[in-house]
Amino acid sequence: MEQYRFLMIGAHPDDMELRCGGLAMRLRRKGHQVMFLSMTDGSAGHHRMTGDALRERRRAEAQAAAAALDVAYRIMPVADGRLEANLKTRELLIREIRTYAPHVILTHRSADYHPDHRACGQLVMDCAYLLNVPLICPDTPCPNLTPVILSAWDRFKKPLPFAPDVAVPIDDLVEKKIDAALCHVSQFYEWLPYVEGWADVESAATFEEKTALLRAQLRARFAGEALLYPALVPDGVCFAETFEWNEYGAPLTDELRRAMTDIPAEK
Numbered sequence: 001m002e003q004y005r006f007l008m009i010g011a012h013p014d015d016m017e018l019r020c021g022g023l024a025m026r027l028r029r030k031g032h033q034v035m036f037l038s039m040t041d042g043s044a045g046h047h048r049m050t051g052d053a054l055r056e057r058r059r060a061e062a063q064a065a066a067a068a069l070d071v072a073y074r075i076m077p078v079a080d081g082r083l084e085a086n087l088k089t090r091e092l093l094i095r096e097i098r099t100y101a102p103h104v105i106l107t108h109r110s111a112d113y114h115p116d117h118r119a120c121g122q123l124v125m126d127c128a129y130l131l132n133v134p135l136i137c138p139d140t141p142c143p144n145l146t147p148v149i150l151s152a153w154d155r156f157k158k159p160l161p162f163a164p165d166v167a168v169p170i171d172d173l174v175e176k177k178i179d180a181a182l183c184h185v186s187q188f189y190e191w192l193p194y195v196e197g198w199a200d201v202e203s204a205a206t207f208e209e210k211t212a213l214l215r216a217q218l219r220a221r222f223a224g225e226a227l228l229y230p231a232l233v234p235d236g237v238c239f240a241e242t243f244e245w246n247e248y249g250a251p252l253t254d255e256l257r258r259a260m261t262d263i264p265a266e267k
């Protein structure tokens with residue numbers, strides 16, 4: 001089987017861990033290459049820490065997650081909460097994508113509650129055609145490769161609900177996926193309980209109690225994603241990651257689908 005390069009582009013450090021962490025591990029175990037790219041530096045993701053201290057903490061957390069998933073990890077020098085789909089970030093991203101030359105890009109959809117997620121999804125679509133236009137960013141040669149583009153699951157229904165084309169069973173990987181997500185201590189133990197109102201986690205007395213609550217919450221989230229799409233998720237599978245094909249990229253082939261899922265093409 002061909003060895004593929006997957007580029008998982010999130011708006012923030014932790015986004016792709018939550019959406020593609022199981023797929024990333026499955027691919028790495030089969031010898032494919034995986035790189036996570038965070039479009040922003042995470043510097044708005046806290047209620048007490050700021051500036052370089054937060055940026056550096058989030059970089060270290062991302063590196064811990066990268067080690068847990070066995071993937072490469074890059075963080076773009078763009079301020080968290082300020083990502084825009086403009087020419088400057090488009091050209092930054094064109095150079096990143098051309099340099100890695102991925103067969104597959106995974107990212108956000110462009111309709112999502114967070115403006116950085118929306119901009120990130122938009123930016124990938126804005127880059128798609130221009131990747132192979134040599135007069136755009138002529139300092140970085142075109143890879144002569146049109147990537148497949150897949151959007152990771154989200155819960156939003158307008159203007160269109162998420163309609164997955166592939167589901168990746170992750171029952172065997174879900175606990176390790178949660179380990180990787182929880183490397184982002186500043187987020188799961190501090191910022192998200194504060195901003196999302198997770199009172200049980202906030203009030204838990206010890207790190208261990210918080211961890212148990214967070215693990216249960218994440219298991220429920222990943223199980224919920226699998227339950228939504230019974231036609232795609234094989235019987236008996238409890239946890240899955242789901243992805244929607246974006247028509248601005250290359251077609252999703254059966255070989256690629258098998259590389260991602262291990263499910264025979266008929267299912």
Ligand SMILES: [Zn+2]
Nearest residue numbers: 011012015114
């Ligand atoms: Zn995010």
